[in-house]
Structures are given as structure tokens and as C-alpha cells.
Amino acid sequence: MKRRDFVKNSVVVIAGASVPLAALDIVDPNEVLAANEDIHWAFLLDTHKCVGCGFCVKACKTENDIPFEAKVTRTWVERYVFTKDDRRYIDSPDGALYGYTESRIALGKGEYQEIDPDNVGKAFFVPKLCNHCETPPCTQVCPVGATFKTDTGPVLVDKTWCIGCGYCIMACPYGARYFNPIDKVADKCTFCYHRLAKGLETACVNACPFGARKMCNIRDINDPVTKIILNQRVGVLKDEFGTRPQAFYIGLAQEVR
Amino acid sequence: MIEQVAGMVVHGQAWTVKELFVLPNEYIYWSIQIVMYPYMTGLVAGAFVLSSLYHVFGVTKLKEIARFSLVFSFALLPVAMMPLMLHLQQPFRGINVLMTPHFTSAISAFGIVFLTYAFIVAGEIWFVYRKHFVEMTNELQAKPDRTGMDSFYLLIYKCLTLGAMNLDEESLQKDHKAVKFLASIGIPVACFLHGYAGFIFGSVKANALWMTPLMPVIFICSAVVSGIALCILCYVLAQEARKFLAKRKMARWANDPQAPTIEALHGAEQSEVAMTANYLLYFMIAAATLEILDMIFRGYTQVKSWDILREVILERDFTKIFILQYGLGNVLPFILMMLPGRTVRRTTIATVLVLFGVFMMRWNVVIGGQAFSLSFAGFMDYHLPIIPHDMETFKEGLFGALTVIATPFVLFWFLAKVVPPFLKGDELH
Numbered sequence: 001m002k003r004r005d006f007v008k009n010s011v012v013v014i015a016g017a018s019v020p021l022a023a024l025d026i027v028d029p030n031e032v033l034a035a036n037e038d039i040h041w042a043f044l045l046d047t048h049k050c051v052g053c054g055f056c057v058k059a060c061k062t063e064n065d066i067p068f069e070a071k072v073t074r075t076w077v078e079r080y081v082f083t084k085d086d087r088r089y090i091d092s093p094d095g096a097l098y099g100y101t102e103s104r105i106a107l108g109k110g111e112y113q114e115i116d117p118d119n120v121g122k123a124f125f126v127p128k129l130c131n132h133c134e135t136p137p138c139t140q141v142c143p144v145g146a147t148f149k150t151d152t153g154p155v156l157v158d159k160t161w162c163i164g165c166g167y168c169i170m171a172c173p174y175g176a177r178y179f180n181p182i183d184k185v186a187d188k189c190t191f192c193y194h195r196l197a198k199g200l201e202t203a204c205v206n207a208c209p210f211g212a213r214k215m216c217n218i219r220d221i222n223d224p225v226t227k228i229i230l231n232q233r234v235g236v237l238k239d240e241f242g243t244r245p246q247a248f249y250i251g252l253a254q255e256v257r
Numbered sequence: 258m259i260e261q262v263a264g265m266v267v268h269g270q271a272w273t274v275k276e277l278f279v280l281p282n283e284y285i286y287w288s289i290q291i292v293m294y295p296y297m298t299g300l301v302a303g304a305f306v307l308s309s310l311y312h313v314f315g316v317t318k319l320k321e322i323a324r325f326s327l328v329f330s331f332a333l334l335p336v337a338m339m340p341l342m343l344h345l346q347q348p349f350r351g352i353n354v355l356m357t358p359h360f361t362s363a364i365s366a367f368g369i370v371f372l373t374y375a376f377i378v379a380g381e382i383w384f385v386y387r388k389h390f391v392e393m394t395n396e397l398q399a400k401p402d403r404t405g406m407d408s409f410y411l412l413i414y415k416c417l418t419l420g421a422m423n424l425d426e427e428s429l430q431k432d433h434k435a436v437k438f439l440a441s442i443g444i445p446v447a448c449f450l451h452g453y454a455g456f457i458f459g460s461v462k463a464n465a466l467w468m469t470p471l472m473p474v475i476f477i478c479s480a481v482v483s484g485i486a487l488c489i490l491c492y493v494l495a496q497e498a499r500k501f502l503a504k505r506k507m508a509r510w511a512n513d514p515q516a517p518t519i520e521a522l523h524g525a526e527q528s529e530v531a532m533t534a535n536y537l538l539y540f541m542i543a544a545a546t547l548e549i550l551d552m553i554f555r556g557y558t559q560v561k562s563w564d565i566l567r568e569v570i571l572e573r574d575f576t577k578i579f580i581l582q583y584g585l586g587n588v589l590p591f592i593l594m595m596l597p598g599r600t601v602r603r604t605t606i607a608t609v610l611v612l613f614g615v616f617m618m619r620w621n622v623v624i625g626g627q628a629f630s631l632s633f634a635g636f637m638d639y640h641l642p643i644i645p646h647d648m649e650t651f652k653e654g655l656f657g658a659l660t661v662i663a664t665p666f667v668l669f670w671f672l673a674k675v676v677p678p679f680l681k682g683d684e685l686h
Binding site for chain 1: 265266267268269270274275276277278279280281282283284286287341344345346347350351353354356357358359361362363364365367457460461462463464630631632633634635
């Protein structure tokens with residue numbers, strides 16, 4: 001056989017074989033087990049119950065090995081204080097990792113504002129985390145498909161494949177993503193996927209002493225938390241982006257963005 | 258204030274200063290290198306469009322600058338990718354974009370578009386210079402006493418001919434045709450390459466400043482502006498250098514009896530710059546119109562984000578936008594070029610200002626887009642790291658940016674040894 005013919009034939013064989021071979025996908029049993037039609041995880045946050053203790057943030061950082069010193073966090077609590085003369089103050093120092101133990105409001109750049117308690121109109125706390133959106137903009141923009149929505153709802157990052165471009169961080173309207181200071185890849189709340197797989201609740205739900213955070217399988221209409229979402233008036237953050245968040249809020253104020 | 262615990266400094270923390278309420282995870286993640294990225298791709302695309310004006314539309318007055326900008330565009334090409342690689346947190350995984358592209362992402366096709374464009378430019382250069390390669394091969398082969406350097410060049414030229422040594426009329430005609438074809442498909446691809454950089458920003462719905470369908474068009478226009486400006490500037494600098502060398506017979510080519518005289522060089526410079534400057538003006542008008550339209554539209558419609566955008570545009574970034582970008586970068590060069598009796602020197606000053614203006618536009622888009630929090634209740638200030646104290650502050654600091662700017666000139670210097678960007682005598686089509 002001439003060299004030319006050999007090359008030609010090889011190309012034909014490879015091209016011909018690759019078509020049927022591509023149809024064979026290697027099936028991972030874990031993947032099949034994880035894809036459960038009957039489960040879709042959702043989150044419920046009751047802002048009336050949150051007191052800003054920061055236990056959830058501590059629990060999350062401990063559970064997921066995010067250093068306390070790192071100024072990023074998978075979940076955080078925001079404090080809103082509106083005075084009677086209509087001044088609005090919001091802060092979240094260290095994401096409320098150490099709780100709100102001081103009454104003064106952090107203004108950034110090391111400055112603080114003391115507020116007269118008699119002048120406070122309304123004040124409340126809002127816990128936040130990744131909304132694990134139904135149509136997540138972050139997974140859409142990942143150029144390598146390193147971040148993806150799992151079949152049961154949580155949006156995850158494959159830290160062995162992320163190239164660290166930061167596009168997903170830019171695309172998230174909720175600021176839920178950041179660069180992990182240790183792995184140097186995009187990182188975010190996983191709904192404690194590893195715990196859910198074992199039948200446990202997330203670390204933050206587990207740590208919340210006031211029941212401000214709850215989790216449920218939104219496909220199970222008998223689940224008490226699902227019932228709240230279905231029967232009560234709940235809101236989501238920034239619905240104008242069309243992301244269909246899966247974290248629902250009770251008592252959401254319009255000022256919360 | 259900034260903790261320096263090794264490994265605990267979060268990406269972005271070193272150069273971000275937060276004010277009022279900013280979400281805990283928010284930093285200026287896209288910094289100077291992402292300013293450089295659209296700037297450099299813009300220069301590539303613009304330089305190519307300029308060269309195509311001659312090759313496709315037959316604007317013969319641009320003959321010389323066309324060849325120059327084609328080679329320069331090729332030198333700029335690898336640099337369009339450099340800022341991205343410097344910016345990645347995992348640069349060694351950069352290849353994953355080509356290996357496992359995720360096509361719903363606006364940046365996944367970057368590698369494909371970029372490579373397509375690179376092949377078009379490389380192909381065009383090859384067809385333009387094939388005659389030169391063959392001639393050089395023959396000339397060096399005929400040389401009886403070849404030095405080591407000559408042999409080295411012979412090897413390079415021999416490889417570059419790809420075995421196509423035919424120089425008869427018919428094959429040269431085919432070269433012309435191929436150049437024209439490549440240049441004409443190159444224009445849409447160049448515009449796509451850059452419009453696509455605009456799309457990367459314009460499609461981020463989370464960012465109130467970026468999200469506008471005008472973004473790709475704005476980017477293309479300002480790309481052409483910056484590309485043409487850079488070509489004029491480099492062309493003038495190169496011509497001045499050649500005049501200087503010709504006067505003192507310092508370069509080898511200057512002693513050649515066929516070498517262009519100083520008057521010829523001067524005449525060519527005058528006419529080429531005058532012509533190109535007109536094109537620069539047209540594109541400047543288009544770019545400025547679109548940018549101002551975008552701003553007026555935002556001010557007029559006053560959607561939710563306008564409150565914070567107004568504060569960023571009209572107060573915090575006023576100097577950067579209205580003084581540096583529009584004033585120094587658009588209005589002043591425009592006046593300089595519109596005033597009667599335009600000279601090469603005045604045009605050159607104008608091009609420097611235009612280049613600065615386009616750079617400021619990229620800055621104001623990329624950094625300005627991150628100057629306010631997603632909460633619309635706080636601001637972030639970007640402090641460009643000047644003195645690097647680790648790899649990250651080097652890569653995403655002043656020196657990283659300067660490395661990116663310097664690279665095309667170094668590449669151009671090497672490229673010019675093999676593919677001379679200036680015409681000699683009556684050659685070229």
C-alpha cells in the first residue's frame with residue numbers, strides 16, 4: 001500500500017468509526033442516581049426571624065473550608081436600617097461572619113455611622129446565598145462548561161475544570177460568586193450538595209437557631225416548607241433578570257436588592 | 258486595611274476599595290488586563306480594516322500604509338490573546354476553551370473566531386509576500402559566499418515559499434485574487450472578532466452599565482478608530498526613522514541605488530497620512546455618535562439603574578469620561594484634524610490623543626462598569642497596582658499592561674526582518 005493510500009484509508013476509518021462511537025456515552029452510576037425527577041431543592045428564608053447572629057455564615061465557612069480571614073463568603077447576612085427622616089443604611093461587615101454585635105453601621109473605607117435608636121423607622125436583617133436559579137446566567141456564560149446546574153437543582157462548579165476567567169462572577173446579579181483564595185477558581189454556595197446527598201440539611205439551615213433558613217424539596221407538596229412557599233406570599237430577589245431564583249423570601253422589602 | 262496573609266488575599270482585594278454598601282463578594286474582578294483585551298483586539302481589527310481599504314476597495318492612495326498595517330495587524334494578533342491569558346486565574350487551563358467549548362457562553366467561541374482571523378491574516382500576508390519569498394530564496398541561493406545569517410534566512414524563506422516557486426504572470430494574478438478574497442472575508446471576520454468582544458460585555462445582564470445592544474457596534478467603531486490611529490502613528494514614526502536613516506546612509510538598504518529618496522519618502526508620508534486621517538475622522542464621528550446616543554438614551558429613559566449610573570457617570574467618573582475620554586480623546590483631536598492646513602505633525606499628535614481616548618473609553622466601560630455595587634447602594638474604586646509585590650499585582654498591574662503594549666512592537670521588529678512592511682521601487686500589486 002502506498003503511503004498516500006494508507007493515510008486516506010485511515011482517515012476514512014477514523015471518521016466512519018467516530019460517528020457510531022460518539023453515540024456511546026459512558027454511563028456513570030452516580031450520575032444516574034443523582035438525576036432524580038422527584039427532587040428539586042429550594043430554599044426558604046424568613047426575614048422576620050433572622051436576628052443577624054451570623055451562625056449560618058460561620059457554619060458555612062467551617063463546613064465548606066472557606067477560611068474565616070478570606071473576605072468572601074458563600075452566604076451572608078445584610079442589615080437594613082431606615083431612619084424616620086428617610087435615610088437608608090445598609091451594611092454587612094465580613095458578611096456578618098461575627099454577627100451584628102455593634103449598633104453602628106459600616107460605611108466602608110473604615111468609616112462608621114452611629115444611629116440614634118429613637119430615630120430608627122424600621123430595621124431588619126436579610127440572609128442571602130446563591131439562589132440556584134432555574135435559568136442561571138452564570139452557567140450560561142461559562143466558556144468551558146465548568147459550572148452547571150444539577151438535575152436536582154443546585155448549581156455547582158467543577159473546580160478541576162474552571163479556568164478562572166471570572167465571567168460567571170460578572171454574570172451573577174446577586175454577587176453570590178467569588179474566586180476561592182485557595183483553589184483560585186470560581187466558587188459559590190452548593191446548597192451543601194455533599195450533605196444533601198447524605199440526607200442531611202445544609203450547614204446554614206442546621207446552624208440557624210431561629211428557623212430563619214429552611215430547605216425543601218419543592219416537588220414534594222406534602223413537605224411543610226414547600227407548603228409555605230406554595231400557600232404564602234413569598235418573593236424572590238431581582239426577578240427582573242429572568243433568572244427564576246429558587247431561594248424564596250418571606251417579608252422581602254422592596255429596598256432589598 | 259488590606260490583609261497580606263498568604264493565600265488569604267482574595268482576588269481583587271488588593272486593588273478594590275469599597276464604599277458604602279457593597280456585597281461581600283464584590284470586587285473589581287475584571288481589571289487592567291480586561292481593559293487591555295478589547296483595546297488590543299480593537300487595534301488588530303482596526304489595522305486590518307485599514308489594510309483592506311486598499312486590497313478590497315482599491316483605495317490606491319493607501320497602498321503603502323495598507324501593507325504596513327497588514328504586517329502590523331499580524332504582529333498585534335498574538336497580543337490580543339495575551340491579556341486574557343494574564344488575567345486567567347488558571348492560565349494553564351486556558352486551552353480548555355478550545356477543548357471543551359460551551360457554546361452558550363459568549364467567550365467560548367473566542368478561540369475559534371480568533372484562529373479563523375489569524376489564519377486569514379496569515380494567509381493574506383503569505384499571498385502578498387509570496388513573490389518576495391521566492392525572490393529572496395532565489396537571490397540567497399544564487400549568492401556564492403553565504404554567511405551563517407544568510408543560510409538562516411534562506412532556510413526561513415525556503416520554508417515560507419511552501420514549495421510554490423512559480424512566479425509567472427498567471428500565478429501572480431492568482432495571488433492577487435486570493436489577497437482580494439481573503440481581505441474581503443477578513444473585514445467581516447475582523448469586525449466579528451471585535452464586535453464579539455463588545456458582545457461579551459453587552460450581554461452581561463447583571464451589569465447595568467454594560468448591558469446594551471449597542472455595545473458591539475460601539476466597540477467596532479472605536480476599534481477601527483484606534484486601529485487606524487495606531488497605524489498612522491507607527492507609519493509616521495517608521496517613515497521618520499527611514500528618512501533619518503536615508504539621510505545619513507545608516508541602514509544597508511539606504512546605500513542601494515534603488516532606495517527611495519528622502520523626498521520620495523516625505524511625499525509618500527504626506528499623501529498617505531492625509532488620506533488615512535480622513536478615514537479616521539469618519540470613524541471617529543460614528544463612534545462618538547453611538548457612545549453619546551447610548552448615554553442620552555440612558556439619561557432619558559431613567560430606568561432603575563439610572564440613579565446609580567448618573568452618580569458614576571456625572572460625578573465620580575466625570576473627569577475620566579468627559580475630560581479625558583471625550584475632551585482629550587475625541588474633541589481635541591477632532592479639532593486638530595479639522596482645522597485647515599492639516600500637517601503630518603498635527604495629525605500625529607491627534608492620533609496619539611485618539612489612542613489615549615479609546616483607551617480611556619475601554620477603561621470607563623470595563624472599570625466604570627464595576628464602579629458601582631450590584632446592590633445599587635455602594636461604590637468600588639479601582640487602584641491600579643503600580644509596584645508589583647507578587648505575581649498577581651504584576652500581571653494585573655501597570656507592568657503587566659506595559660508588557661502587553663510592548664509585545665506587538667517587539668514582534669513587529671522581528672516580523673519586519675522577514676516580511677518588509679515598506680515598498681521598494683515598483684513592487685507589490
